[in-house]
Amino acid sequence: MKRIRKRLAIAFFLMIALTLVTSCGNEVDAADDAGYGQSQTTEITQSNDYTPSAAETEPPENIGLCQAQAFFIVFQELFDTSPGLNREIRYISVDLSETMIESWAELIRLLDEFCTERGFTLLLHNMNELEELGYIDEDDSGFFRYFSYGILITFRDVSQDYDIIEMRGMKWRSPTGAVGGRYTVVHRHGSWEFWEVMDGWIS
Secondary structure, eight states: OHHHHHHHHHHHHHHHHHHHHHHHHHHHHHHHHHHHHHHHHHHHHHHHTOOOOHHHHSOOSOHHHHHHHHHHHHHHHHHHSSGGGGTTOOEEEEEEEEOOOSOHHHHHHHHHHHHHHHTOEEEOOOHHHHHHTTOEEEOTTSOOEEETTEEEEEEEEEEEOSSEEEEEEEEEEETTEEEEEEEEEEEETTEEEEEEEEEEEEO
């Protein structure tokens, strides 16, 4: 009988010990789960607290002036590409007939300032007008035409928004002397930046 009581007592104490261990383990797991949940909530809160700057979300105050700056950036990019085409030129003609820019006057001011500083004369003619005015020459065959003393830069709208403008651009001096592509400029942090050129070509 004593042995039976002793065994029962040992079994009782073992059950109590096992219950305590299991309870402590659950508390540790619960604490870990609580900590993990708290960490996730903190990360989400930090992400939601981000507020874009006004320059990233609001259109510029003067859309027209900003568009002029965007087109001027692409003009400079075209002028600097294949600089050999600029050799011994006197004229730069810019064709804006296929653009919907709101402030032509501001863009023309920028272009004229650029040309004056470098000793060029700014023209605002397309190819047909240049031919009619005698700026475009041709060889004896009459098929090969070229701009002896100038380059023609043309723009054609692709898409326009207050913070991104895409356009087709070309610099032409002859059929075998021209470059172009699809140009993108973006408005970030209060100013326009050249972003990329796609479908670039050279002849």
